[in-house]
Structure formats: C-alpha cells, structure tokens
Amino acid sequence: MNPIVSVEGLRKNFGKLEVLRGIDCEVETNEVVCVIGPSGSGKSTFLRCLNLLESITAGTVVVNGHKLTEPRPDLNRVRQDVGMVFQQFNVFPHMKVLDNVTLAPIKVSKHPPDQVRERAWALLEKVGLTDKADVYPSKLSGGQQQRVAIARALAMQPKVMLFDEPTSALDPETVGEVLAVMKDLAREEMTMVVVTHEMGFAREVADRVIFMDHGVIVEEGDPAQIFDNPQQERTQAFLSKIL
Amino acid sequence: MFAEFGVANLRPLLDGAILTLYLVAMSGFFGTIIGLVFGMARVAPFAPVRWVAATYVNFIRGQPVLIILLFLYYAIPLMVPSATFARGPTAIIGLSVYAGAYIAEIVRGAIESVPRGQGEAASALGMGYLLRYRYVVLPQAMKVAVPPSIGFLISLVKASSLVSVINYVELTKAGAIVSNLNQEPLVTFLVVAALYFALSYPIALFGRWYERRLV
Numbered sequence: 001m002n003p004i005v006s007v008e009g010l011r012k013n014f015g016k017l018e019v020l021r022g023i024d025c026e027v028e029t030n031e032v033v034c035v036i037g038p039s040g041s042g043k044s045t046f047l048r049c050l051n052l053l054e055s056i057t058a059g060t061v062v063v064n065g066h067k068l069t070e071p072r073p074d075l076n077r078v079r080q081d082v083g084m085v086f087q088q089f090n091v092f093p094h095m096k097v098l099d100n101v102t103l104a105p106i107k108v109s110k111h112p113p114d115q116v117r118e119r120a121w122a123l124l125e126k127v128g129l130t131d132k133a134d135v136y137p138s139k140l141s142g143g144q145q146q147r148v149a150i151a152r153a154l155a156m157q158p159k160v161m162l163f164d165e166p167t168s169a170l171d172p173e174t175v176g177e178v179l180a181v182m183k184d185l186a187r188e189e190m191t192m193v194v195v196t197h198e199m200g201f202a203r204e205v206a207d208r209v210i211f212m213d214h215g216v217i218v219e220e221g222d223p224a225q226i227f228d229n230p231q232q233e234r235t236q237a238f239l240s241k242i243l
Numbered sequence: 244m245f246a247e248f249g250v251a252n253l254r255p256l257l258d259g260a261i262l263t264l265y266l267v268a269m270s271g272f273f274g275t276i277i278g279l280v281f282g283m284a285r286v287a288p289f290a291p292v293r294w295v296a297a298t299y300v301n302f303i304r305g306q307p308v309l310i311i312l313l314f315l316y317y318a319i320p321l322m323v324p325s326a327t328f329a330r331g332p333t334a335i336i337g338l339s340v341y342a343g344a345y346i347a348e349i350v351r352g353a354i355e356s357v358p359r360g361q362g363e364a365a366s367a368l369g370m371g372y373l374l375r376y377r378y379v380v381l382p383q384a385m386k387v388a389v390p391p392s393i394g395f396l397i398s399l400v401k402a403s404s405l406v407s408v409i410n411y412v413e414l415t416k417a418g419a420i421v422s423n424l425n426q427e428p429l430v431t432f433l434v435v436a437a438l439y440f441a442l443s444y445p446i447a448l449f450g451r452w453y454e455r456r457l458v
Contacts, residue, residue, distance in 0.1 A: 053363055053366065053367065075366075075371075076369045076370070077369070079368065080369035082367070083367070084367035086363070086367075088358075090360035090363065091364075093383065094382045094383055104365075104368035104369060104370060107374050156369065
C-alpha cells in the first residue's frame with residue numbers, strides 16, 4: 001500500500017454551511033478514482049482541498065508526502081506535483097497554445113526553455129493539437145481548449161492529476177475527444193482523481209468509484225459494485241435517476 | 244483680430260502649452276505607477292495592505308485637486324519645512340497623487356474583471372503571487388484598464404489647469420497673464436482653448452484607435 005493522497009477527517013465550512021463533514025479516503029499511486037454524486041454534494045470542494053484551492057477547516061490531508069494541513073505548507077511546491085483540470089478550462093486567453101503549456105515549467109520549475117518546448121510539443125501531440133500550437137485559445141472549441149488545459153497541467157510532470165468535471169461545460173460532440181485523452185492517461189498509469197458526471201467513463205476507466213452526498217462519502221467500491229450492486233439507498237436513488 | 248495677436252502674445256501661450264504637456268506626461272507617468280501599486284494593493288491577500296490602499300484612494304478621491312495643490316504648496320511646508328518644493332515639483336506631486344488614486348480604482352476594477360479561474364489555474368500550476376500577477380492576471384487586466392485610463396488622462400489635461408493656483412505658469416496661467424497684458428481676453432482665451440483641444444484630442448483619437456484594435 002502506497003497512498004499518494006491520504007485524507008483523514010476532512011471538514012470544510014463556508015461560513016456556517018458545512019460542505020464537507022468528515023471525509024476519509026486514500027488514493028494509491030497509479031489508481032484512477034472517480035468521484036460521483038449529486039451537485040452540491042461537496043465533490044468539487046473535496047477535489048479543490050487536495051491542492052488547497054480551498055482552505056481546509058479541519059482534518060489531515062497528505063499529498064505526495066506533503067502535509068497540507070500543517071500551519072504553513074509550501075503551497076507552490078505541493079501544487080507542482082498536483083495537476084488540475086477545471087470545468088471551465090481556464091486556459092490563458094492572452095497566450096498562444098504552446099505558451100500556455102510552457103509557461104509554468106519555465107517560470108515555476110525553471111527548466112531550460114528549449115527542453116520545455118520539446119516536451120510541450122510532445123504533449124500537444126499526445127492531445128492531438130500540434131497544428132494549433134501557434135493559435136490563441138479563443139480560436140479553439142471547448143474540447144480543444146480542455147485538451148490544451150490537460151497538456152498544460154501535464155507539462156509540470158505531476159504525480160497526480162485532479163479533474164474537476166472536465167466535460168461538464170463542453171458541447172456534447174467534443175466530450176468524447178477529452179475523455180479519450182483521459183483514457184490514454186489512465187492507460188499510462190497516471191494517478192487520477194476525477195469528479196465527473198460521465199458514468200460511462202467512470203465504469204470503464206475507474207479502478208474505484210466514490211459516491212458522495214451531503215458532504216460525506218456514502219459508498220465506495222469498484223465500478224461494477226457501485227453501478228450494478230449499490231448497497232446504500234442514497235446511491236441507488238442517485239443512480240436510478242441518472243442511468 | 245487674430246492677425247494683430249502676433250508672435251509676442253502667442254509665444255508665452257505655446258510655452259505654457261508645453262509646460263501643460265510636461266505636467267500631464269510626468270503626473271500621468273507617476274500616477275500610473277502609483278495607480279498600479281495601489282490598485283494591486285486594493286485586492287492584496289493581506290488585509291492591512293488593502294486598508295492602507297483603500298484609505299489613500301478614498302481620501303484623495305474625496306478631495307478637490309485644488310485643495311491637494313494648496314495643501315502641498317502652502318500647508319505642508321509649515322509642518323515639515325524640509326518638504327518645501329518649487330512650484331513645478333509641487334504641481335507634479337499633487338497631480339500624481341490625484342491621478343494615482345483614480346488609476347488605482349481603474350486597475351482594481353480591471354483586476355477584478357479577470358475571471359477567478361485564471362488565478363486559480365495559475366495557482367494550481369504552482370505559480371506564486373508574483374508570477375501569477377506578472378504572467379496571468381495583469382496582462383489580462385491591462386487590456387481592460389487602458390481605455391478608461393486614456394479617458395482619465397484627458398481629464399488630467401484639464402485638471403492640470405488648476406496648478407495655476409500655485410502660480411505655476413502652464414497654459415491657463417499663461418493665458419491669464421497674457422490677457423491681462425494685452426487686454427484681449429476673447430482672442431487670448433480662444434487660443435488657449437484651441438491649444439487645450441490640440442493637447443487632448445489626439446489622446447482621445449489614440450484611445451479610439453486602441454479600442455478598435457482590441458476587438
């Protein structure tokens with residue numbers, strides 16, 4: 001057992017509102033975990049606590065050996081090992097695609113620019129966008145922008161990738177291309193935590209599925225167990241509504 | 244009537260216009276620097292920094308430029324004799340302090356117009372505050388800030404006329420002196436008005452060109 005992410009008793013309040021009410025969870029290296037659940041269940045907040053985009057109210061979170069809940073964690077160091085892909089892509093609109101990908105490795109990791117550019121080209125090839133390297137993101141479709149965002153996160157050579165509903169803002173016809181890139185990543189044994197409404201993807205790719213509701217993990221298990229034989233009533237109710 | 248006006252009268256007005264241009268350029272430059280610093284401070288992560296910046300911005304925006312200038316030139320030297328400056332530097336300091344407060348508000352609004360997700364994406368890549376602002380937030384904010392800043396620069400041209408109150412002989416003061424000597428206020432101030440227009444209209448044209456380029 002070699003968990004790269006381990007979470008104990010994680011709580012998160014927004015003012016008086018309790019969004020996470022005690023989460024315990026571990027993610028193994030090379031594991032793909034999909035987090036599902038109704039909106040407002042706290043799954044995105046949970047994900048955002050893993051790289052401290054949200055501050056943590058209580059509990060312990062350890063990512064890649066860094067304890068995020070100590071008084072002053074070296075945030076920028078931790079985040080270099082944790083890639084994140086957002087629902088709204090958040091590509092940098094004022095930079096060409098290639099510059100989006102090379103910015104952080106050059107400025108944050110201080111890797112030599114030539115070497116970074118070479119790696120960026122390889123990543124653009126992986127996500128199928130070498131022909132768009134010199135284009136501004138506004139000229140790209142949502143699916144293409146999201147693939148740029150994935151390449152940008154991978155350029156930091158992260159140990160774990162977080163996906164926050166990466167296909168929810170996409171036109172239906174471009175969902176597939178993004179999922180395909182994510183499947184490739186999973187096949188290459190990238191450690192991934194994916195918050196998603198794509199049940200087909202979760203069933204096919206996930207090693208483990210976590211069902212969250214009202215700020216707690218209600219049930220978790222391998223995809224077949226969760227989707228075909230859920231034990232908890234709330235899981236059954238949720239799945240019956242969406243499947 | 245313009246023919247009789249002559250070089251003798253025109254010359255001091257042109258000199259005044261040049262000084263007005265100089266005042267606006269200098270205080271526009273320093274005001275932009277002050278505005279950038281205080282605009283960023285207005286949205287800084289550290290609360291006391293925000294308070295200091297908010298105090299400066301709100302206080303200065305609540306003062307007439309005239310009072311800022313009179314205060315700097317006549318009042319402050321009484322309290323702090325070493326802070327006695329000649330008219331020119333006083334005018335530049337006063338206008339810069341005034342411009343800085345307004346540009347700070349423009350900068351703050353521009354920074355807030357950049358979607359939150361941009362900063363978050365940069366943070367998630369391990370970029371600290373300085374890298375995030377330098378490469379992600381400010382470049383996008385500046386595009387938003389330039390058009391209203393140009394608008395403000397035009398009002399700065401007009402506000403600069405107020406430094407005549409501390410007897411700095413820029414365009415307005417030059418006009419007052421010349422019309423006093425030649426007893427021709429009509430022609431004199433028509434020329435002054437034309438010169439102000441010649442200074443401010445190109446700025447407006449530049450602003451329009453810039454905005455069209457943005458689209």
